[in-house]
Amino acid sequence: GAVVSQHPSRVICKSGTSVKIECRSLDFQATTMFWYRQFPKQSLMLMATSNEGSKATYEQGVEKDKFLINHASLTLSTLTVTSAHPEDSSFYICSARDWGSGWDGYTFGSGTRLTVV
Amino acid sequence: QQQVKQSPQSLIVQKGGIPIINCAYENTAFDYFPWYQQFPGKGPALLIAIRPDVSEKKEGRFTISFNKSAKQFSLHIMDSQPGDSATYFCAASTGYSSASKIIFGSGTRLSIRP
Numbered sequence: 001g002a003v004v005s006q007h008p009s010r011v012i013c014k015s016g017t018s019v020k021i022e023c024r025s026l027d028f029q030a031t032t033m034f035w036y037r038q039f040p041k042q043s044l045m046l047m048a049t050s051n052e053g054s055k056a057t058y059e060q061g062v063e064k065d066k067f068l069i070n071h072a073s074l075t076l077s078t079l080t081v082t083s084a085h086p087e088d089s090s091f092y093i094c095s096a097r098d099w100g101s102g103w104d105g106y107t108f109g110s111g112t113r114l115t116v117v
Numbered sequence: 118q119q120q121v122k123q124s125p126q127s128l129i130v131q132k133g134g135i136p137i138i139n140c141a142y143e144n145t146a147f148d149y150f151p152w153y154q155q156f157p158g159k160g161p162a163l164l165i166a167i168r169p170d171v172s173e174k175k176e177g178r179f180t181i182s183f184n185k186s187a188k189q190f191s192l193h194i195m196d197s198q199p200g201d202s203a204t205y206f207c208a209a210s211t212g213y214s215s216a217s218k219i220i221f222g223s224g225t226r227l228s229i230r231p
Binding site for chain 2: 006042044
């Protein structure tokens, strides 16, 4: 089945620095990828939809200058958390749409645990 | 604004029992309703999904019941096992286009006691 690889799985960074998270579709081309954020014991909240070759669409309330998304190829989308602060600490999960799998084509990565100290 | 409401928040069931998780939605444009299973520190994985043209779907021990008129759907897990202990999310999506996106319910933490 479709596989989405997310890297790194865990990252600790200092407050004020930036951190980049990668999301790759390993065996399919993903024209559309999604980025979610999940706080402990809470649901996944959609942050943005990333379309290859175009600007990402951000959900209401998500700072686009804070969370930079780049989808430069059909297999890679990146999320950069800029000037990170402790309140940005969270579990970030990407998802990619495998159109070849029809309606069930949403595949999720294993997530990245970001801790800002 | 919570588009997909899920209950209960947590659930404890004895091994072999049948946990039932319920979800409700308001947006009649939703036309795809998946259920995801998530283990701690992992991303969600698709369990089973249904579209509004059927009222029930079974895959192995997992069954979705769908009531279009009530705008409700539920997940039943038959012969539950300790390995089923996880967080379950119902979700919904509209359409089959590049604009479609998955909206998650609040989640149910399920614990199956041996």
